[in-house]
Amino acid sequence: MLPEGFLRWFAARGWSPRAHQLALLRKARDGRSALLIAPTGAGKTLAGFLPTLVEISGKGKHLHTLYISPLKALAVDIARNLETPIAEMKLPIRVETRTGDTPVSRRQRQRRYPPDILLTTPEQVALLLASDDAPFLFSSLQRVVLDELHALVTSKRGDLLSLALARLWRLAPRMRVTGLSATVADPQALARFLAPQPRGKAVSADIVEADGAAAPIVEMLDTSERLPWAGHSARHALSEVYDLIRRNRTTLVFVNTRSQAEMLFQDLWRINDDGLAIALHHGSLDVAQRRKVEQAMTAGRLRGVVCTSSLDLGVDWGDVDLVINIGAPKGASRLMQRIGRANHRLDEASRAVLVPANRFEVLECRAAIDAVNENAQDTPPLRTGALDVLAQHVMGCACGEPFHADDLYEEVRTAAPYAALTRADFDDAIDFVATGGYALKSYERFARIRQDKEGRWRVANPRARQSYRLNVGTIVEEAMLKVRLVRSRHGGGKGPTGAIARGGRMLGEIEEYFIEGLVAGDTFVFGGEIVRFEALAEDQVYVSRANDESPKVPSYMGGKFPLSTYLAKRVRRLLDDERAWRGLPDQVREWLSLQSRFSRVPHAREMIVETFPRAGKHYLVCYPFEGRLAHQTLGMLLTRRLERARARPLGFVANEYALAVWMLGDPSSMIRQGRLDLDALFDPDMLGDDLEAWLAESALMKRTFRSCAIIAGLIPRRFTGAEKSRRQVLFSTDLVYDVLRKHQPDHMLLRAARADAATGLLDIRRLSDMLARIRGRIVHKPLDRISPLAVPVMLEIGRETVYGEASDELLAEAAEQLVREATGT
């Protein structure tokens, strides 16, 4: 399979080609597209590029291989790695990268004199396709290599990429696609992404599976400390975590959220008597700061890095010999990918230690370890392509050569996520791009794309083209504010003493919506320390050092990912199987035994609802195990219903496993007297009118709508967020949402937002599956006091943000203060 020169090169390095590398060569020779499933460290990237290196024999004038990665840092890193074999084998191959940082002059040259291999990102490919040069640039394309495919396909970036592939298949029919992926639950489905889908059939690319790495050794930290009932800090295990770092060469410590990373980093340094080089890495830190950490890591200068999912993907990190995962693993595949970050040599087992931060997390860790040992995967199924992304793509196409709607419809459906796209939805997308898609046809003269005499669509004016270029992509960042450290103005203790000094050291960036919830003087954790919020001016947040032991405002925010459906099911099964409890720490086993004596441990298929009084209020606690997002949505809907049932609900709090609602009414007696029916309360019909009524006001829904509006190109990015620094916001997408909802509720953007709400911040689909699952299987336990199982979620009250859409109550509270001041009380 390998030419002489390559064999010599492998031999000179003491390597021999791996079976999956040869298999991919064979696929390439036979003109087949293929999905390579391989663990980290299996030489995946080289496998992906070997066919290209072998195929390019002479000085090419054409683009041969397009490599697409989710991270531009990864593209740059791969370019560097390719230099070695190309130089050592003296191959006549030119490799270049193209990212947002590439200078304009080089970008222009790349269009006219393309390299043999171009390494880039999905957004850059979309931009290249949206130009008149696209046919010239891509018609000779032989291969496309998609890196980290498992990560790309789970988001709208995957939708965008799939549409780009559909376009490339038309421009270069001979093109073959190679996908590189970590292990996934359904390889066959993922392989569909790599093959043009014929009408009415599902076709997958060939699948090549690399030999598995040595099975990882995963343990749960057997803490000698008392296991906390709630919380996410795992502070109890701090010295044990520190000890692990000390006993290993290099340790990656993964946590789920930025604030957990901040907290842990700070705590570790407090006890770092040996002065170990421990660093912090998360997405909100200043880029320069992050690069410094990454370089120190590559150079082997660090003993430990506390990090978030910001290190889930990406550049290889030299020798990591231990991965510690603090808190909930959330998903089996996610955990396995993280563990894969340790030890990139295949023949040695990766080592990982899971550190549960509370008792429920012990169950989740146990279930995750069992899943890892069985190599059971729980990656999400392939997405259905989003309509807002389709609209962006349509605009991009119109910026290139003119197209017939019929042709583009056929082309788009070759992309696996859009294979089932209806003509009506497609036409709506065209209509939206052209004139906004409004029932009121008053915008004809403002059309952004128009049909020519032959009925072909093309961009109507340079402004629309320019706007597309500036707004391409599907990543809608939260509006971020820069955080600067200044000296406190509360020094004298006499309250505010005028303007604080501007400037100050830049600590990083923070979500605007978090800052909006703070008042001057509130403390929170950021940049590895507890800081006090001083002031907000333009897009700068001024904070000062605080000496508080713990921050006043929690910023846990639960992390991005909810507990996977699969792990949730395993946790329920674990609870149901008393023999399996033997694998649990004593403290947890005792806790469960106590629960089964006092109330009941939920069986795998039922849901327990406990009701009990406490301190003048009444509580209803249920255990759906469906993740915090779905529980929050459930909490919103339940409180509406309890309100109607006159139970006078006051608030609720959700965690990954349970939901607690408190109220003035007594649900135990209401149920006994037949005034409240749990089956009716949890009836799936809450997803009808109650959901609609809530969506009308939900801030989460408005946030979802905003990203759809930006991705679809209704609202330019530069109009939002940063514009706050200007005196007046031009308009807010919330107002657009309200008006559109009232006057055209079936508008494409609202449909796109609803589709997102099914799986995104509101997790409605999961809630709906759960309600169906527990129908007729609700077990009510009226109790005279709190049950052992309820303790963790009850402890979240006051610690977690209490949900309930902020409304009149919040305003009334602020108003009361005025009354108190006025009356001098």
Next chain:
Amino acid sequence: MSRVAAVTVAGAGFAADLSGALFWERERLLVVSDLHLEKGSSFAMRGVLLPPYDTVATLDRLAVVIRRFDPRTVIALGDSFHDRDAHNRLCAGDRETLSGLQAGRRWIWISGNHDPAPPSGLGGLVATEWEIGGIVFRHEPTGAFGEIAGHLHPKARVATRGRSMERRCFASDGARMVMPAFGAFAGGLSIRNGAFGRIFSTDFTAHVLGHSRLHAIAASRCR
């Protein structure tokens, strides 16, 4: 629960309505500010295809308050039209609605910076300011005693324990008032912005438009 809050400006008693309109019972006068009609199509002209429903949405809400208060006089306090050509883009239905609202009452268009010369063909009088019993109605606030103005689109952000919300509000210190924008697509400016400091020399009250009632909150308590 009451949809209105009593607010005094320079000795005169007004009712601040949850809709963002202001009613003066004594004069049977209704004031609305910053309608920004045809803001959607104004953006559409520049390539941002906002929904074309803002005019109808704004007029619908205006019709509701007019029905409720049945005023003898209506003052539109400036920036009633989002741009100088906006009135030409009103559709026939919206024109009809408008003239229906004007029927049987006096209607005064105060000019604003967006509409320095409100259209004369749409009924009503056009004026740069209007005075009734010592109260002056003008678009841009000057801070004068007894002035009721708009222009700034005041909104208040209230935060408690990590949660926050932002709503339109009336801003008043008892001697003068800045009204909230009434238009469906009219954005807002935080009352903590320096522009309000130039109008109110002391702390003032934000009458915040809540979900089902108004809330009086000290401006200094807002974000």
